Structure formats: structure tokens, C-alpha cells
Amino acid sequence: MIIKLSINGLRFRYDSREILHDFCLDIGDGQIVSIVGPNGSGKSTLIKCIDQLLIPDSGEILVDRQDVTKMDRMDLARTIAYVPQNSLRVFPNSVFDVVLMGRRPYLGWKGGDRDELVVWEMLGLLGLEEMALSSFTELSGGQQQKVLIARALAQETGVILLDEPTSNLDIWHQIDVMEIIRDLVKKRNLTAIVAIHDLNMAARYSDTLVMMKRGAIIAAGKPDSVMTAENLERVYGIRANVRITEDVPYVIPLARLIPKADSGIRSTVSPGLYGNNSRAQRTAARNGLRPGKSPSSGKVG
Amino acid sequence: MRRGTANGSMAGIHKRTRTGRISRIEQEHARTVWKKYLFIIVLAAVLIIGSCVIITLGQVPITITDVYSTLFDKFVPGVFSIEDEMAHVIWQIRVPLILGAIVSGFGLGICGCVMQAVLKNPLASPFTLGISAGAQLGISIGAVLGVTILGGPYFLIGNAFICALLCSGVIIALSSLKGATSETLILAGVALMYLFQAANQLLSYVATDEQRTLMTLWGMGSLADLNWLSIGFLLAVSALCLPLLYSKAWDLNLMTVGDDSAKSMGVDANRVRVFIMVVSSLLVSAIVAFIGVIGFIGLVAPHICRMLIGSDHRYLIPAAGGVGAALLLIANAIAMNLLGGEVVPTGIIMSVIGVPFFLYLILKGKRKEYWS
Numbered sequence: 001m002i003i004k005l006s007i008n009g010l011r012f013r014y015d016s017r018e019i020l021h022d023f024c025l026d027i028g029d030g031q032i033v034s035i036v037g038p039n040g041s042g043k044s045t046l047i048k049c050i051d052q053l054l055i056p057d058s059g060e061i062l063v064d065r066q067d068v069t070k071m072d073r074m075d076l077a078r079t080i081a082y083v084p085q086n087s088l089r090v091f092p093n094s095v096f097d098v099v100l101m102g103r104r105p106y107l108g109w110k111g112g113d114r115d116e117l118v119v120w121e122m123l124g125l126l127g128l129e130e131m132a133l134s135s136f137t138e139l140s141g142g143q144q145q146k147v148l149i150a151r152a153l154a155q156e157t158g159v160i161l162l163d164e165p166t167s168n169l170d171i172w173h174q175i176d177v178m179e180i181i182r183d184l185v186k187k188r189n190l191t192a193i194v195a196i197h198d199l200n201m202a203a204r205y206s207d208t209l210v211m212m213k214r215g216a217i218i219a220a221g222k223p224d225s226v227m228t229a230e231n232l233e234r235v236y237g238i239r240a241n242v243r244i245t246e247d248v249p250y251v252i253p254l255a256r257l258i259p260k261a262d263s264g265i266r267s268t269v270s271p272g273l274y275g276n277n278s279r280a281q282r283t284a285a286r287n288g289l290r291p292g293k294s295p296s297s298g299k300v301g
Numbered sequence: 302m303r304r305g306t307a308n309g310s311m312a313g314i315h316k317r318t319r320t321g322r323i324s325r326i327e328q329e330h331a332r333t334v335w336k337k338y339l340f341i342i343v344l345a346a347v348l349i350i351g352s353c354v355i356i357t358l359g360q361v362p363i364t365i366t367d368v369y370s371t372l373f374d375k376f377v378p379g380v381f382s383i384e385d386e387m388a389h390v391i392w393q394i395r396v397p398l399i400l401g402a403i404v405s406g407f408g409l410g411i412c413g414c415v416m417q418a419v420l421k422n423p424l425a426s427p428f429t430l431g432i433s434a435g436a437q438l439g440i441s442i443g444a445v446l447g448v449t450i451l452g453g454p455y456f457l458i459g460n461a462f463i464c465a466l467l468c469s470g471v472i473i474a475l476s477s478l479k480g481a482t483s484e485t486l487i488l489a490g491v492a493l494m495y496l497f498q499a500a501n502q503l504l505s506y507v508a509t510d511e512q513r514t515l516m517t518l519w520g521m522g523s524l525a526d527l528n529w530l531s532i533g534f535l536l537a538v539s540a541l542c543l544p545l546l547y548s549k550a551w552d553l554n555l556m557t558v559g560d561d562s563a564k565s566m567g568v569d570a571n572r573v574r575v576f577i578m579v580v581s582s583l584l585v586s587a588i589v590a591f592i593g594v595i596g597f598i599g600l601v602a603p604h605i606c607r608m609l610i611g612s613d614h615r616y617l618i619p620a621a622g623g624v625g626a627a628l629l630l631i632a633n634a635i636a637m638n639l640l641g642g643e644v645v646p647t648g649i650i651m652s653v654i655g656v657p658f659f660l661y662l663i664l665k666g667k668r669k670e671y672w673s
Contacts, residue, residue: 077567088559105567
């Protein structure tokens with residue numbers, strides 16, 4: 001398998017608190033990789049570090065063996081696209097204009113005919129042509145998310161990052177957005193990295209699942225190997241049933257486990273969970289993973 | 302007009318898709334782009350026609366024929382017999398006023414437009430960052446303390462210009478320490494504005510009646526002090542700043558959707574923000590120093606244009622400038638002619654006619670969630 005994106009020794013500190021600690025991950029070409037983990041586990045930080053929206057303290061991020069930390073913004077925008085959770089809506093923009101923004105890395109001052117063609121193509125791909133002239137702010141949440149995906153596609157990159165694309169959407173639109181991402185990844189040979197809260201959506205639509213806690217990978221691999229009751233207990237501190245239907249695991253949450261206030265560790269929770277990062281990584285090692293290194297490159301092809 | 306046909310009737314603006322057909326929605330899109338051009342052309346026409354009418358109005362009664370023969374005489378001398386007094390009124394008073402109103406209004410409208418975009422705040426105007434308070438302080442220092450930077454007739458204007466520049470410079474430098482986000486810029490601007498206002502009030506407290514009158518009159522805003530020299534200066538600053546601002550039209554489009562999104566599409570948001578603030582502060586400081594506080598234009602002109610042609614800065618910037626120029630031109634004409642012999646400060650007229658018009662647009666506008 002070809003490695004599309006490789007993260008090595010990524011560290012990010014925010015106000016002297018280490019959010020990402022020596023983070024390593026290899027991601028293959030043409031995959032959907034979902035990053036799951038509790039609030040504050042560093043999912044969004046990881047996504048933003050990859051796109052240099054946050055500047056990591058150290059480490060390298062390679063896309064097609066090019067280090068993105070050394071690229072200027074325009075080159076980066078032609079390499080990685082980013083779909084934010086939502087868009088600032090202070091001033092009204094038409095849907096066409098929003099998608100045209102994605103052509104910025106290619107534009108001279110004037111928008112060329114080819115850029116407009118690309119915009120129409122992406123709008124058509126997502127079935128948004130009819131609302132090209134509507135105001136972005138007047139669309140529903142699901143439609144707005146699709147417009148933002150179209151904008152990212154207009155950047156014509158190999159890698160696309162999505163930050164919580166399904167939050168705030170109803171179940172139909174959640175499935176709609178995830179199906180669209182899956183189709184696009186297959187059709188256009190993209191690599192999509194999705195930070196997502198919904199475990200069932202992640203398990204259903206991902207090729208690889210990465211489970212994070214406190215800035216380190218606890219488990220990574222195919223969804224059925226990662227989405228286990230033990231891992232959920234370790235990472236989220238919950239008791240859950242995991243059933244397999246049509247080869248896809250799904251989670252039925254049962255109860256939360258309450259950590260003790262003093263040591264922070266409850267007896268039912270395996271040791272190392274609420275400890276520091278190195279302990280968390282040892283946990284990962286015990287679990288059969290190389291510390292901090294995703295086995296995705298080995299397991300998934 | 303029939304819609305949805307492959308061969309539309311508006312030849313020349315059509316692009317063909319890969320299948321060779323032009324979809325209805327693409328035609329409609331091409332039409333909205335034409336409407337934006339049309340809006341700008343109409344604005345230019347309004348400015349030209351307005352100027353032609355307004356030049357015939359004034360306190361000294363001159364017939365329309367005389368006005369135009371005087372203008373014509375400048376280019377082809379000797380055809381008409383022209384009275385010196387009439388030539389003076391037209392060439393030294395009316396033409397500078399009209400030109401000055403257009404140049405100032407154009408600059409204020411555009412500065413308001415770009416500042417709203419980089420600060421991501423519809424309430425931003427050239428005055429949010431304390432530029433007016435800084436200029437006012439410069440006037441007060443000159444009037445009350447007698448401390449001046451330039452000598453001669455321009456001593457007040459020189460003070461206002463330098464103090465406004467210093468004030469915005471401090472605000473931009475302060476916020477750059479924290480990464481120049483829109484929040485730090487606005488907060489630092491509002492905070493310093495209060496500081497400068499306090500200094501103003503202190504000076505006003507110790508001033509004599511005469512000094513206080515001078516300060517108050519400047520604060521109302523008036524174009525009466527404009528002459529050919531000051532217009533030349535304003536034109537020079539505009540010629541420097543406006544192309545720089547316009548060259549960032551694309552980046553401004555992206556910045557209205559948020560810093561992270563802008564960065565992910567290749568725009569260094571913080572650097573563009575500082576660039577825009579520095580250039581527009583320079584232009585606003587120059588304009589404000591000459592015509593005083595007529596800040597309303599910078600706030601409303603961009604909003605009027607956004608309601609009419611949308612938020613694409615490639616069209617919005619010239620349109621905001623045009624609307625700003627038209628507003629100031631009309632307000633100034635009313636101010637000069639409303640009370641016969643008495644000239645009302647333009648800033649007052651601007652607010653009196655502008656505010657109801659703006660409120661009407663807000664209430665009737667079809668974009669309900671404008672500030673969502």
C-alpha cells in the first residue's frame with residue numbers, strides 16, 4: 001500500500017499543556033480514516049496541525065513525501081483541503097461564490113473559465129447546482145456541509161480533512177454526508193481524514209479507525225478490531241455492548257464508569273488509562289500496537 | 302425570455318459546458334454577474350449626472366448657461382466672455398467641493414468595506430479603530446495647546462492626520478503582539494478610543510469658548526475647507542492606497558468566512574488583516590484630517606452594496622466606493638443649499654438623510670438573517 005500521509009513525532013503544546021505527544025500515524029492512499037476519542041483528546045488539534053492552522057512545536061507531516069510544515073500556504077492549499085465544522089456567516093455569500101473560494105490557490109486575480117467550470121462540476125457532483133445562486137446562510141445545516149465539501153473538492157487536493165462533518169445534522173443528513181464522502185474517496189481517489197464523535201457512523205464508513213485519548217493513539221486499525229468493549233472502556237470510560245451486524249460493529253452504550261476523584265482510577269478501569277501519555281502508550285503497546293505508531297499501514301490494504 | 306433552452310438570447314455571456322449545453326442555472330449566474338457590472342455602471346452615471354446638476358447650484362446665483370460656459374472657457378479660452386468673480390466661484394469653490402466629495406466618499410466607502418471584511422464585523426467602520434478620536438485629539442492639541450506639526454493654514458489638518466495615524470498605528474501594533482485577530486483589533490481600538498476621548502474632553506474642559514467652537518465645528522464634519530491643493534493630496538494618497546486595497550479583493554472574500562477556512566485555502570489571514578488595516582488607516586486618516594468626522598458613510602455604503610450585489614469584493618469594493626461618493630456628494634449639495642445663505646455641516650445632513658434610508662433598507666431588505 002502506498003503511504004499518502006505520514007505523521008512523525010508530532011508535538012503540540014497549548015499554554016504549556018501538551019495536547020499532542022510524540023504523535024505518529026501512517027495513512028494509506030484512497031482511504032477514509034476516522035479519528036475518534038473523547039472531548040479534549042486532541043482530534044481537532046490533530047486535524048488543525050495537519051493543515052498548519054495550528055503550528056506544531058515539532059515533528060514532520062509528509063504528504064506524498066513532501067513535508068507540509070515547510071510549504072507556504074498556497075502550496076499547502078493545493079495539497080490538503082479542510083472542511084470546517086461550520087462556516088462564519090457574518091456576510092451573505094452565494095453558494096457559487098463560496099465554492100469558488102476553493103479555487104483561490106489556483107487563481108490569478110480574475111477568476112478564469114476553467115475555475116468556474118470546476119465549480120460547476122463540484123456543484124453537480126454534490127447535487128447542489130440548483131441552489132448555486134442561493135445565499136449560503138439560507139441553506140439547512142446538511143446543505144451547508146455539502147457546500148463546504150464542494151469547496152474543499154474545488155481545491156483539487158489529494159487529502160481532505162473533515163472536522164466533525166456530521167455534528168448538528170439529523171440522521172438522514174449524517175448518512176447523506178458520510179455516503180458522499182465515501183463515494184468521493186472511491187471515485188476521485190482521495191484520502192479523507194475525519195474527526196468524528198459518532199462511533200457508529202465512524203465504524204460504518206471508515207476503512208481505518210483511530211482511537212485517541214490524551215493526544216496519543218490507543219488503538220488503530222479496521223473498525224471491528226478497534227471498536228471493542230475493552231477499548232471503549234479504556235478510552236471513554238463507558239461500559240458498552242459492541243455487536244457486529246453485516247461485518248460492521250455498532251455500539252450500544254450501557255453505563256458510564258465514574259473515575260474516583262483522588263487517583264482518578266477506578267478499579268474496573270485498566271491501569272494506565274488515566275495516567276500520563278507514556279502510560280497510555282504502554283497500554284497501546286500491550287494491546288499489540290507499536291507505541292504511538294498506527295498499525296494501519298500493516299493491517300489495512 | 303424563454304429559459305432552459307440551449308441557445309439563449311443573451312449571446313456573448315454564455316459559456317458552454319462539456320456537453321455543449323448551457324444549463325439554465327449557469328445562464329442565471331451569468332446574468333447576476335452582469336447585474337453587478339450594471340450596478341457599478343449606473344453608479345458612475347449617477348455620479349456624473351449628479352455632479353453636472355450640483356455644479357449649477359450654490360449660494361451665488363449663476364445661470365446654468367453661465368456655469369457651463371465658464372467651465373468650457375477653461376479648456377477653450379476666448380469663446381465666451383467670462384466674469385472673473387464667476388470663474389472664481391466655479392473653479393475655486395464648486396468644482397473642488399464636488400471633486401472633494403467624490404474622492405473622500407469613495408475612499409471612506411472602500412475603507413469601511415475592507416475593514417468590515419477583515420474585522421469580520423458588520424459594525425466596523427473607519428472609526429472603530431479610534432481613527433476619528435485620534436484625529437480629534439490632534440485638532441484639540443493644535444487648538445488648545447498650540448502644539449502643531451505643520452505651520453501655516455494646515456496646522457490643524459497636519460495635527461489631525463499625524464495623530465490619527467499614530468492612534469491606528471498603536472492599535473495595530475498592540476494587536477499584532479497577540480496575533481492580530483479581529484477580536485484584539487476591535488477591543489484595542491475601542492479601548493484606545495475611550496482613552497483619546499477622555500483626553501479630548503480634558504482639553505475641551507480647559508479650552509476657551511473660541512477654541513471649543515473650533516473643535517466642535519471640526520467634529521461635525523465639513524467639506525468647506527477643501528481646495529485644489531488638499532484634493533491633490535487626497536488624490537495622491539488614494540492613488541497609492543486604493544489599488545493596494547483592491548488587489549486583495551480575493552483574499553477579502555475568503556476572510557469573511559473565518560480565519561481557519563481562509564488559511565486552509567491559502568490566505569495568510571493575519572498578514573492580510575494587518576496589511577489592510579495599515580493601508581486603509583493611512584487613507585482614512587488623510588480624508589478625516591480634511592473633512593472631519595463623517596463616519597456614517599464608511600459604515601453604510603458597504604452594507605447598501607452588500608444588500609444589492611452580494612459580498613464578492615471584486616465588485617463590492619468599487620460599488621461601496623461609488624455609493625460612498627454618491628452619498629457624500631448629495632449630502633454635501635443639500636448642506637450647501639438647504640438654508641439659503643447658511644451652510645449646514647455636511648456630517649449632520651449625512652446622518653439626517655442617511656439614517657432613515659439605512660433603516661428602511663434594513664427593514665425592507667430580503668436578507669433576514671443578515672447578522673446571524
